Amino acid sequence: MTTEAANGAGAGVVIAGGGLAAQRCAETLRRLGYEGRVRMVCAEPHLPYDRPPLSKAVLGDAAAEDSVAFRPADWYSGKAIEALRGVAASALDAGAHRLALSDGSAIHYDQLVVATGAKPRMLPAFAEYDNVSTLRTLEDSRAIRELLAARARLLIIGAGFIGQEVASGARAAGAEVTVIEAEPLPLHGILGREIGEWFAALHRGEGVELVLGQTVAQIHGASRVQAVTLDEGRRVAADHVLIAIGVVAELDWLAGSGLPAAGIPTDAGGRSELPDVYAAGDAAAFFDAFLGRHALSGHWESAGRQGAAVAHAIVGRPLPTPALSSFWSDQYGTRIQYLGHAQLADRVTLDGDRDARDFTAVYTRDGEPVAALVVGRPQALPDLRDRLRYLTERPPE
Numbered sequence: 001m002t003t004e005a006a007n008g009a010g011a012g013v014v015i016a017g018g019g020l021a022a023q024r025c026a027e028t029l030r031r032l033g034y035e036g037r038v039r040m041v042c043a044e045p046h047l048p049y050d051r052p053p054l055s056k057a058v059l060g061d062a063a064a065e066d067s068v069a070f071r072p073a074d075w076y077s078g079k080a081i082e083a084l085r086g087v088a089a090s091a092l093d094a095g096a097h098r099l100a101l102s103d104g105s106a107i108h109y110d111q112l113v114v115a116t117g118a119k120p121r122m123l124p125a126f127a128e129y130d131n132v133s134t135l136r137t138l139e140d141s142r143a144i145r146e147l148l149a150a151r152a153r154l155l156i157i158g159a160g161f162i163g164q165e166v167a168s169g170a171r172a173a174g175a176e177v178t179v180i181e182a183e184p185l186p187l188h189g190i191l192g193r194e195i196g197e198w199f200a201a202l203h204r205g206e207g208v209e210l211v212l213g214q215t216v217a218q219i220h221g222a223s224r225v226q227a228v229t230l231d232e233g234r235r236v237a238a239d240h241v242l243i244a245i246g247v248v249a250e251l252d253w254l255a256g257s258g259l260p261a262a263g264i265p266t267d268a269g270g271r272s273e274l275p276d277v278y279a280a281g282d283a284a285a286f287f288d289a290f291l292g293r294h295a296l297s298g299h300w301e302s303a304g305r306q307g308a309a310v311a312h313a314i315v316g317r318p319l320p321t322p323a324l325s326s327f328w329s330d331q332y333g334t335r336i337q338y339l340g341h342a343q344l345a346d347r348v349t350l351d352g353d354r355d356a357r358d359f360t361a362v363y364t365r366d367g368e369p370v371a372a373l374v375v376g377r378p379q380a381l382p383d384l385r386d387r388l389r390y391l392t393e394r395p396p397e
Helices: 018-031 062-067 073-078 137-148 163-173 188-205 300-315 377-385
Strands: 014-015 038-042 081-085 088-094 100-103 106-108 111-115 119-120 154-157 177-182 209-212 217-222 227-230 236-237 240-243 247-249 264-265 278-279 282-287 293-296 324-330 336-339 349-352 359-366 368-375
Touching: 014 018, 014 240, 014 282, 014 293, 018 038, 018 111, 018 300, 073 081, 100 240, 111 300, 137 240, 163 177, 163 188, 177 217, 188 209, 188 349, 188 359, 227 324, 278 300, 282 300, 300 324, 300 336, 336 377, 359 377
Parallel strands: 014 038, 014 111, 038 081, 111 278, 154 177, 154 240, 177 209, 264 282
Antiparallel strands: 088 100, 100 106, 119 247, 217 227, 227 236, 282 293, 324 336, 336 368, 349 359, 359 368
């Protein structure tokens, strides 16, 4: 690939990233009639694919990989969308409308969409061990699936949704699983005590050894982790360690560009403070009218809608309705869905049978719903979405 002419004439839209936000942006540009050049800079060797199944279906079934691609290869050629695979954005010169790439080349743009997603956090003490990994890519998921098939003893650091979903898949494969969480309960800081207790009981009931309120004090082993010692002095053996302590925006490559690496503040159309530079998905901190501030989302549905919003902004069309913060999880055959901002609540009300994994938790503040968690009741989601729609339309009183 050669560097383009300095004037960048006809450069069109360049989308840095190959995830959901990038895909929805490209799709929407073409659907809205944009006829200019569209290029997607995909760091992975694959065409854009869906990541949520990596910690769910793909862990248990290699055939599930066949359904993760967003579109078949001929769709991209048919829509004249160029997918540059195996090369990543490496630097931005916004003044020159120039994006440097990891292979040493550079491309120019008329509009740039930063949609490079996020990368898993790694605990530095574990970084150099051969049998320690995170879960973000298709290759990561394949490697863990092979370990589970070999009945490896899995140690998971972190009881967020990724850690819980992998624990669920590992138990389905018959593997021994220990999960260590520094907080007093899983997702305690997000969903509160009652739901955290439910998640703890769910995993323990399925045979997961869940250790709460503890961190790793010592690692045993040379090139491979053989065991860890916890704060309380207990030793836990492991064949493989998965670090699942959240993600950070993949924006180190923006150093010196004038944009922050912790998340790019944008308006409702994804516009950053730099001319012709937009952001969407995990890379973006869209302005949240309800919270009254820029906020990272980190959720699948928000990423898709933000990518579409950027496309509308680029072509000058009215923006779609802002995305309601939401996510879902599949664990032990049960669908778990969440909407809203539970951290704002002063009360949670549960309806249904927690033991039967069939209930709804509605979070309220001053009697008004601000979030909902739905377990085993997908039919309840449309009504709750309508009740919470105001979260995208007006700020709190």
